Amino acid sequence: MEILWSVIILAVLGLIFGFGLAVAAKVFHVDIDTRIEDIAKMLPNANCGACGFPGCAGFAEAIVEGKAESLSQCKPGAKSGKPEEIRKYLDEHPNPDGSINPIKK
Numbered sequence: 310m311e312i313l314w315s316v317i318i319l320a321v322l323g324l325i326f327g328f329g330l331a332v333a334a335k336v337f338h339v340d341i342d343t344r345i346e347d348i349a350k351m352l353p354n355a356n357c358g359a360c361g362f363p364g365c366a367g368f369a370e371a372i373v374e375g376k377a378e379s380l381s382q383c384k385p386g387a388k389s390g391k392p393e394e395i396r397k398y399l400d401e402h403p404n405p406d407g408s409i410n411p412i413k414k
């Protein structure tokens with residue numbers, strides 16, 4: 310009989326914690342712009358900081374959020390044609406409001 314109560318108590322606790330996690334997942338949900346990850350993959354990933362941002366992921370985020378001035382800020386990427394590649398990607402993937410990211414090469 311003690312084992313049965315242990316199983317019941319653990320099952321109830323599991324349900325309570327599971328419900329709590331489900332509510333927390335809904336409340337703290339953050340929408341992630343997948344373009345940031347896509348652009349970060351296009352960059353050289355040297356994480357040298359020459360662009361003035363904290364690594365390639367930081368530069369990719371700045372591009373998508375319109376905080377970067379030029380795609381050529383990435384010196385290693387500029388030599389291998391990355392600005393043109395990213396510009397083409399941005400033209401094909403507009404902002405959520407439908408506008409095109411105006412950042413220049």
Ligand code: SF4
Nearest residue numbers: 356357358360365383
């Ligand atoms: S300059 Fe280019 S390679 Fe260096 S951190 Fe910035 S985006 Fe990455």
